[in-house]
Amino acid sequence: MTGMPPLPDPEAAAPARRPRIAIMGEFSVGKSTLSNLLLGARALPEKVTATRLSPVWLTEGDGPAVRVALDGTETEVPLADIASVPVDGTRHIRLPMRAEILKHCDLIDLPGISDPNMDPEVWRRALDGVDMVLWCTHATQAWRRSEDAVWNDMPEAVRARSLLLVTRFDKLTTERDRARVLHRVATETAGRFRAVFPVSLTRARAGRADAKAWHDSGAEEFSDHLLDLIGELSGAVEEEAEAAAAAEAIGAPGPGARTAAGTDADDLPPPPAPRAAPAAGSPVTPRRVPPPRRLTRTDVSHAKHRRLCNWGGLFGPEPQARQRPVR
Ligand SMILES: Nc1nc2c(ncn2[C@@H]2O[C@H](COP(=O)(O)OP(=O)(O)OP(=O)(O)O)[C@@H](O)[C@H]2O)c(=O)[nH]1
Numbered sequence: 088m089t090g091m092p093p094l095p096d097p098e099a100a101a102p103a104r105r106p107r108i109a110i111m112g113e114f115s116v117g118k119s120t121l122s123n124l125l126l127g128a129r130a131l132p133e134k135v136t137a138t139r140l141s142p143v144w145l146t147e148g149d150g151p152a153v154r155v156a157l158d159g160t161e162t163e164v165p166l167a168d169i170a171s172v173p174v175d176g177t178r179h180i181r182l183p184m185r186a187e188i189l190k191h192c193d194l195i196d197l198p199g200i201s202d203p204n205m206d207p208e209v210w211r212r213a214l215d216g217v218d219m220v221l222w223c224t225h226a227t228q229a230w231r232r233s234e235d236a237v238w239n240d241m242p243e244a245v246r247a248r249s250l251l252l253v254t255r256f257d258k259l260t261t262e263r264d265r266a267r268v269l270h271r272v273a274t275e276t277a278g279r280f281r282a283v284f285p286v287s288l289t290r291a292r293a294g295r296a297d298a299k300a301w302h303d304s305g306a307e308e309f310s311d312h313l314l315d316l317i318g319e320l321s322g323a324v325e326e327e328a329e330a331a332a333a334a335e336a337i338g339a340p341g342p343g344a345r346t347a348a349g350t351d352a353d354d355l356p357p358p359p360a361p362r363a364a365p366a367a368g369s370p371v372t373p374r375r376v377p378p379p380r381r382l383t384r385t386d387v388s389h390a391k392h393r394r395l396c397n398w399g400g401l402f403g404p405e406p407q408a409r410q411r412p413v414r
Pocket residue numbers: 113114115116117118119120121132133134135136137138139140197198199254255256257258286287288289290
């Protein structure tokens with residue numbers, strides 16, 4: 088008698104990967120400023136003019152930055168030189184860092200989508216296996232046709248988990264303009280993002296130590312929502328890894344390998360229904376949407392989720408400063 092195949096070792100079924108969050112949008116909308124804000128460090132160059140930076144895959148760890156070529160060849164790159172790595176022939180630059188957020192997800196900072204000097208394949212191929220997107224749209228030219236066209240091509244499951252940030256919101260100086268832009272963006276993107284948040288990234292950064300400034304920048308609402316999402320995705324990704332390990336142990340076909348953005352997105356629990364479009368003519372005041380419905384998770388991922396949601400001081404002020412602002 089050959090006996091039963093061994094049961095999967097729960098330790099061995101630890102997550103094979105972290106959720107992957109891509110940061111996308113037109114050039115100079117604040118993608119790298121957002122990445123740096125989330126990391127709590129100026130890891131990536133922020134520039135007024137478009138950068139020619141390859142996709143940067145930020146992951147937890149130590150060690151040098153590495154250029155990963157299209158054929159998989161890896162070459163170390165001095166950190167100061169990442170902006171001069173040739174875009175052609177580069178799949179991405181892997182940049183290991185120690186940052187709280189990278190313990191829970193990988194971040195992929197992408198070049199602008201319609202930079203005439205850059206082949207769209209450069210950012211398209213970096214979308215392989217991405218779980219969700221933080222899309223940045225510039226408040227003064229929000230949601231252009233080029234953005235709409237690219238977003239339409241994203242897998243629906245990825246779209247439904249993704250957040251739209253109306254960045255550089257401080258550039259809109261009147262209440263009327265702010266309401267008008269938000270209303271238009273919410274209407275034109277209705278059902279295609281999980282939620283929309285106006286945010287001033289530069290004010291958020293300046294306000295990291297000040298609860299009121301942090302709140303007023305829009306970063307508080309956005310980052311609270313992001314933490315919930317990361318917790319939700321972590322549980323889903325862990326379950327996916329456990330299912331794959333269990334299937335492998337008994338020789339059954341597991342969930343398909345991830346070959347393109349969201350190709351196995353149907354394996355992840357469906358996201359909740361997106362926010363309804365506002366009634367025509369009514370100003371939109373983006374507010375936090377109710378937390379996603381609870382997902383089926385293992386006890387371990389439940390615990391992880393709770394830990395994530397209790398994360399004080401990840402992006403914003405230290406916990407003691409994180410109280411409702413006094414108006
Ligand atoms: N006023 C204001 N400026 C911002 C904001 N966010 C970013 N910026 C500025 O916008 C410029 C471009 O920011 P980046 O973060 O480099 O933009 P990016 O989208 O990464 O640009 P590319 O990678 O070149 O496509 C920088 O000068 C930032 O300081 C914001 O919320 N408000």
